[in-house]
Structures are given as structure tokens and as C-alpha cells.
Amino acid sequence: MSGTACVCQEIECREIEIDYNQLDKIIRDDYGGNKETMIMMMQAIQRVYRFLPEAALKYLSQVIDVPLTKIYEVATFYASFSLEPKGKHILTICTGTACHLRGSGGMVRHIAERMGIEPGKTTQDLKLTLETVNCVGACAVAPVAVMDEKYYPKATIATLNDFMDRLDAE
């Protein structure tokens, strides 16, 4: 089984292939179709697509028998879920207290300006998503940037610029 879903949110129309066998594996095999594990199922789906495609959520709703509105309520309540496609690379800048005191706010503004996106948003070419997080618990090495799940301690605007330069070269 496979199908397509259209995601027209702020970016140009893109078709996303949904692999329902894979969805079944996540929902039924990994989590036993248990409604209570819905948040973790949604996290697993997001790991596959880098966001929550509408078609996948509709399918989830049918399989675990939870109204789609409830699923959207959860998707919009928790900060880690995204209903828009995320970029190939994800740059997360910690804005926890210790990082804030050491200037992480300026790093967020710098990248936002350089890439022309607001925090939480993705570049037009789907290359980069800029995110902020409230604390990754590595306060001793503040400010911390996390690029594609790798932690960069004592990050500076120069560290981030290197990363952006590499992205531009891709």
C-alpha cells in the first residue's frame, strides 16, 4: 500500500509518499496499537518524515480510533511536533537560562537573519530548520548548539557560520 498526500503549508506544494506498511509497523508492532502511547507513535512517525504528514495522522486516527481533532490537539500542544516539513538539517540553539546569559539569543538572531527564517521555521529549499530549545541540560558548556543531533559546546557565531558555510556548499 502506498499513497500520496499534499502538504501546502507556506511552502510550494510537495507530494509526500506515505508507506503504510511502515506506519503499521510503528503503530501496531512497536506500540501495540495502544492509544496511550500515541505521543510516542507520533514521535516515531516524525522521525521517519521529519514532520507529521496529514495522511499519516489520518491513518493513525483510524487505526487507534482516536478522533483526528484529538491528534491535532496533541500535535499542536507539544513543542517537539511539527506539522510542516522540516529541513534536511536541524540546527537547535539552546536558550535555557545559562545559555541565555552567555548570549545564545544573539546566535539565534544571527542565524535567523543569515538564513532569512524565523526560529521554528524551515528554509524554502528545505535544507535547514532553525529551532530553539529551553534547556538541553549541558549548562556548563553554555551556550550549546545542537546540529543534526551532535552537540557543540561553547558555540559561537563563528561555529554556526562554519556550519552554514558547509550547508551553502552542499
Next chain:
Amino acid sequence: MIEATQTALTPSEVTKIMSTEALAEYRQKLQAQYDPNAPMIYVCCGTGCQAAGSVDVVEKFREILVGSAWDGKVVPMIKPTGCHGFCSRGPLVIIEPQDIFYQRVTVNDVQEIVEKTVLNNELIKRLQYKSAGAKESITKASEIPYYAKQTRLVLKNIGRVNPTEIGDSIIRNGYAALAKALTQMTPQQVIDEVSSSKLRGRGGAGFPTGLKWESCAKQEGLRYVICNADEGDPGAFMDRSLLEGDPHSVLEGMAICAYAVGSHRGYMYVRAEYPLAVKTLTTAIRQAEALGLLGKNIMGTGFDFEVTISTGAGAFICGESSALMASLEGKVGRPRPKYIRSVEKGFRDSPSNLNNVETYANIPSIIANGGNWYKSYGTERSSGTKVFALTGNVFNIGLVEVPMGISLMEIVFGIGGGVPNKRALKGVQTGGPSGGCIPIPHKIPDINVGYGKLAEVGSIMGSGGMIVMDEDTCMVEVARYFVNFLVEESCGQCTPCREGLTRMKEILDRITQGDGREGDIELLEEIGKFTNNFSLCGLGTSAANPVLSTIRYFREEYEAHIRDKKCPAGVCKKLFHYEIDPDICTGCGLCKSKCPVKAISGEKKKVHVIDQSLCMKCMECYKNCKFRSVKIM
């Protein structure tokens, strides 16, 4: 955490432990294999050290020592451990049996460490620790003031055990307290022991743990034991450290609680932002189940207790008990009114005992050593020790475990090493976003840290975040930062919290932008009191603390922003400018070379001047001037 490849103590070799005697025998067997005088290299692999490259350091040690190139006689064991707590010096390496402490170790240092220190007992000066201002470096980890002045009860195993090896925990008496509880104590005796320890919830509210267990045990039907590992306070990381460094203490504490309250199902609710903690816990639960220390028929006693991990999805409010339980059920985390407590009706409408990670981690030692032993630490009203996450403008950043009642100045100066860059201490913020700023040493000379004392000065214990702020910190900006955080994290269902926070944020934004008006301070106080008095849950009822406590102690800073349009600390960019004091400037030229926008001019050895039209107020000149001639005006 990295998989261990070297140690022989893997649980796959043993079958299930079917009695408490069998656990003791297994422990003796492991201890017999363990030679305390054998060389051992501990490498910290907590989140902080991993970020600084400790995984590569471990790999390099393995490559040299385990590989064929090694011709030394005794192969030292390499032990990747959880967070040692001294994160600002990471990656940390400790070499036993000599207790040699090396800091900021990189892959390039490993060869030298092996050749000089491991083989020839020779010290490498540049990797050793030196206290601020001291000439002599310190060799032993236990002699470093940062460690020597702590009392590590709950953190005792961290940095000494490999969290992915259950054998390491068992050697150090892991699960012995559970064995004792299951075979020598009734559930009521367990509760009485915990009550007599006077342990109070370490998550923030400080509710007596024994009393909570007692009320849960009285309920009928299926009960749940839940661990709150949704450590959302920015600047607090003791729970992360415990989960990553000593997961079995937490699991054992939960199992003891389950026995006491009559539960067989446990849930661990972990923040999704802590992937390493989730991974370590998953391994720990698997290993404990394989040995029969968790799961069905634990140690052959007939007692069952299964633990499931559930991850959060990035919502601060889910640290609140009823929100957490809603989230566990797969719903949005909105708190409910507490006419009925969750020990009566919580998760799945069943009685649920929720405690914080650090609370559970304290339980095994209390059962093993008795409530009176625990109570001998700390004060009458706040017993035992507490782990604080010391961060901000302080030399030694990391986790510190101290007896309750210790002086705050001792934490900042004695353990923390004081404030760097010759700046003065302005205050300490405790309790996370809903806490308060304590103006030591100027307005309050010092306080003894405990639940009651902190409340007296308008702050809270919270989960133990402790953020040191120096004279360059603007208190209005700090209040704005926390309120902004809470605006984003408020669930929005009750009006006082949702609207109160939003209005306070508007006013604080205005003040820090230079548009403050007469009456703003009074308005903030009025909204703040209203928000704190009439919100539904714990987030809302403490949400105004950062505003109210900064107004209480730093009112003159608010007034300077509003009346004089000045930010005395030099943080709010629209409200200050830098000037070079011609009487102090030596014309060294450092500021000129550091300025990224070439706003500073002046000849060598002559007074320099800042061109205000070019200056972007980046602080470089201010931070770098050796003579403090750059002034905030």
C-alpha cells in the same frame, strides 16, 4: 552511553537471581573479581563531556590499550561513566588507584597519558586542575575543593559505575536495599522508615515523601508508581545526571516504593530532550529484568514490578503532576484542579504515587541505613542532602550535592570558586523559572539553604537550579526572560496565568526597550499577585515570582529603566552606551583590536575613544579591558 566491550561483568552470563541470598552471592562473586588496586581509567561520558568529545577519548584509550600495540603488563580497565558533575572542566579523566584527576582531556592527550601516567606514574601538569589564583596544581580528585566540600549521598555512584553495566551497581550494593525491604520489612515498615527520614520531595514542592506513600498505600485497587523525569527547569540537570550516571538507584527506589504502596506497574516519564538518558534507562531496565531484579517474581519473592519508559514531547507544564499523568495517557498535558489528589485518582483514574528522580534515588540508602542516618544530615525541617545545579557566572559549573542548611555563600565561593572576571556577585536565582532572585551578599548577607529559608526570602527550592549572577546581569532583563519562557510554556487554560503572564511580558518588554512608564512597577506587582493567587496549577501560582522577587530586591533597577531610561548593568541595548574613562585608559589598544566594527580609535599609549554612531554594544571592549576603563553610561 557507549557499549562496554571490556568488562567481564555482563549479566548474560548469569541466570535469573531467584533469592536474596543469590543476589548476595552474585555480589560476592563480582567483588572477588574486582581488585580495588587494579589500574582503572574513568572517563566521564555525561552529556556535557560527550559534547566536549569524551566518546572519542574513550575510543582512543581502547585503541591504544586494548589493541595489539599495547605491551604493558596490566591492562587497565577503561570505564565510561555518567556525569561527574564538574562539567565546565570536561572531558574529565580519573586514573585509579592513584585518584589522578585530569581535566579538558582531548584525543591528542591520550597517548601521552598512557605513556607517562599509566605506565610510569608521571603526572602531566597541563591537564591538572588548579584553583582560581592558586599556583600549585592539585593531583587527586578527592582534594579538589569542588569535590572535597560536597557530601555525596545520592550522587555517590556517579562517576564510579558504568551505567550500562548492572554488575557495577551490584558491586556497590545495588538492589541490596530492595532485597532487604522485600524479605525483612513489611510495606508499612518501609513507609515508616521513609517517614522517619523526613525526606521531602526533591522535585520542588517539598511534600513529605513518607506521607505521600502512606496516603497512596491506603487506597484500594490497582496503584501506579510514576517517576517524574521531565526535568524542564532551564539550568537544572541533576535528574539527567542521575538517569545517565546511576539509573539503577532510581529504579531500585521505584521498586521499593511499589512494594510499600502495593503497586506492580511503574512508569518513567522522561523528557524527549534527554535522548542519552532514555537510552541508558532502556539498557538498565533490560539488564535488571534479565537478572530478575525487576519484572515478575523479583528475586523469587513473588513480588512483581514492571517499569515502562514514556517520553515527553517538549512541554514544561508536563512536569506538573496531573499534566504529566494526562500526557502519560497520550493526551495533551493540561493540569486539572486538585480537589482530589493524584494519590487517590491519578493516572488512568487510579491511585498514583508520583515522585521526582532524585527522591527515588535517595530511597535505597534510606532503607539500607535507616531514616535516622539520613536525618543526621541537613536540618530539622529540611533533612538530608540536595543536589544543586550550579551555573551562570561562577568558576566551577556543575552539580553539587550538599547537606540542607548549608550557607549559600559557601556554595558560591567555597565550592563554586566565586565569580570569574573580577566581577562582583549580585545575586543567586534559585528554583528555576518560577523561583526568585536572592540578593546576596549586598542586601541579604547570606542564607542557609532549606525549604523554609528560601520561601522566607521570596524564592523556592524548586528542583535545585542555582544560577549565579554577577554585576553585569540586568535584573529587569532576567525577569523578562523568565516571564517570556513561562508565556510560551503556560498551557493557556486558566485566565490568570495566560493573561497575567502575557500582560507582564508586554510591560517588561516595554521597560527593557526604554518605553517604561510611571506606574508600571505597581501594575506589575498587582498583576503578579493576582496571577500567583488565582491560577489553577503550580506553574501559574509561582509564575510571577521572578517579577515580584526582582522588584522586591532590585526596585531601583526598575526605576532606573523607567525614570532615567538607563540600564545600570549595561544589558538593555537601548538604555546605555559605553565610554572610555580618559583617566584610566592606558592606550594599550586591546579594545581597538577587539572591536568588530572598528568603532574605537586612538594612538598607542594615548586615550582611546568610542564612536557612538558605529558602536553596536557587543561588549567586547568592556569584557576585554584589563583596566576596566570602559564604563557603562
